[in-house]
Amino acid sequence: MTSGRQRRAVERLTERAVLSPEQADAVLTELDRARPPGVRPGAVVPEILGYVGGVLVLGGAWLLGRLYWYELGAPVRVGILTAVTLTLVLAGVLIGGGPAKFRSVRESSVRRFRITTVLLAVAAVTGSMAVNNAFPVEMSGPRALDVFCAALVGLLIGLVGYLVLPSIPGLLVTGVFSAWLALVTPELWLDHxxxxxxxxxxxxxxxxxxxxxxxxxxxxxxxxxxxxxxxxxxxxxxxxxxxxxxxxxxxxxxxxxxxxxxxxxxxxxxxxxxxxxxxxxxxxxxxxTNGTIGAPLIVVIVGAVLLGAGGVAFRLRERRSPGEADSGSRDR
Missing domain, CATH: 1.20.930 (Transcription Elongation Factor S-II; Chain A)
Known part of the structure; x- marks a missing residue:
């Protein structure tokens, strides 16, 4: 696939009206085809090591928690999850080239950008878990307070990560935490x-x-x-x-x-x-229909009618423009 630098160069040409959107798509397609097959091991190994290292950090914390989670006590649990969160963030910054080059990692290396954004997204999850474990089980007040604070912290960490380094993992984790926060917020004031x-x-x-x-x-x-x-x-x-x-x-x-x-x-x-x-x-x-036998029959009949209407619509379109190829460009 094309590098992030090449894609952004084509996007800038499109914004300046040098290339039309169709021409930009054609250029990116040709760049993809021109790239030689396969990848260099030296470029892939650091990415693999980064993913494996992150998984092992999480796996080790999970094993420790599974064996001694409730015996450790809340302060120790929070400390472990906080340390894991900070480790993920620091590893992401380090892989991203350090504080000075972190914001420009997308232009320098697509692989480093991918692993950096994944580590930051996972850090939002572990940070949320740390906050959730900071609340004692016997706490007073609304039951949803611990979940609310955990969702809020996860949302904030994910949002900061996305604003600093916009990425799909950051956007996804922010969206999930925002939905979770919306779900638990009413319980703070309303009774479920x-x-x-x-x-x-x-x-x-x-x-x-x-x-x-x-x-x-x-x-x-x-x-x-x-x-x-x-x-x-x-x-x-x-x-x-x-x-x-x-x-x-x-x-x-x-x-x-x-x-x-x-x-x-x-x-x-x-x-x-x-x-x-x-x-x-x-x-x-x-x-x-109160669950009568007619309910599934109605659904099947309506579905069959819609399928037939869709088939007729496709045939009418083919007759009106038989040479038109459905390229699907709008779906990309």
């Missing part, structure tokens, strides 16, 4: 309100979607993640005392996925929308 939790997930999903498709996030194609969080929020609402609300919201989220797919492309949006429909329609039909 499923409706509030569902709407909190919907709000977080909407925020991520807007951030992604407005161009504020580096990896716009991950905008489907916000719609996935919103789909989870709709499913959460179906577990409340108002399941019909969940069905309606789930249908709206799925339709929004299809609309974004038509406007902006991205096959993952189509996948999320289809999954949303697959979840909400059988649940709604089952609920409204």
């Amino acid at each position: 309100s499923t409706v509030a939790e569902g709407f909190a997930l919907l709000l977080v999903g909407a925020v991520w979607t807007v951030l992604a498709w407005s161009g504020l996030l580096r990896y716009r194609e991950l905008g489907f993640g916000g719609m996935a969080i919103a789909t989870c929020g709709a499913q959460w609402l179906t577990l409340s005392e108002f399941p019909v609300l969940g069905y309606a919201v789930g249908l709206l989220v799925a339709l929004a996925c299809f609309a974004l797919y038509l406007l902006r492309g991205g096959v993952l949006l189509l996948v999320v929308g289809v999954i949303g429909i697959a979840l909400v329609v059988p649940e709604a039909v089952w609920d409204w």
